Amino acid sequence: MIHVNLKCHKCKNNLMDADFQIEEHPSVKVLIEHKGKRGPLHLSSCYGSYETSTELSIKDGETVKFFCPACNAELTSSRLCYECKAPMVTFESELGGYLRICSRKGCKKHVIEFEKLETELRAFYEKYSTFFKGEAGHEE
Numbered sequence: 001m002i003h004v005n006l007k008c009h010k011c012k013n014n015l016m017d018a019d020f021q022i023e024e025h026p027s028v029k030v031l032i033e034h035k036g037k038r039g040p041l042h043l044s045s046c047y048g049s050y051e052t053s054t055e056l057s058i059k060d061g062e063t064v065k066f067f068c069p070a071c072n073a074e075l076t077s078s079r080l081c082y083e084c085k086a087p088m089v090t091f092e093s094e095l096g097g098y099l100r101i102c103s104r105k106g107c108k109k110h111v112i113e114f115e116k117l118e119t120e121l122r123a124f125y126e127k128y129s130t131f132f133k134g135e136a137g138h139e140e
């Protein structure tokens with residue numbers, strides 16, 4: 001299982017919250033805005049997991065805005081999800097590169113992008129080589 005380590009791409013503040021664990025790992029803490037209400041949202045740091053925790057009630061199919069809890073910058077990007085056309089949310093990975101997730105609840109689109117493709121991709125493959133050795137099984 002891959003665990004992502006994410007930071008704000010604007011202020012570089014690390015978003016991992018060791019005090020709030022999901023699936024026994026530190027979660028990714030952001031602020032979200034939905035129907036005029038703001039509140040914290042915790043995302044699982046397990047890549048491929050869609051577990052989240054928030055006190056705001058969001059129905060499947062609704063989109064939310066994401067903000068950095070440190071600098072308040074909006075993390076929603078101008079890119080749109082290939083699947084559902086909702087805005088994608090951008091996180092920067094401590095490993096380099098970016099992780100984008102769809103802002104629509106229930107949409108499972110994740111994209112990983114790298115700027116300096118060669119070096120970062122190599123680092124990523126080395127760290128996560130087991131993940132890319134096929135899709136079989138999701139055991140630890």
Ligand SMILES: [Zn+2]
Pocket residue numbers: 008009010011012013068069070071072073
């Ligand atoms: Zn920030």
Ligand SMILES: [Zn+2]
Pocket residue numbers: 081082083084085086102103104107108109
């Ligand atoms: Zn989507």
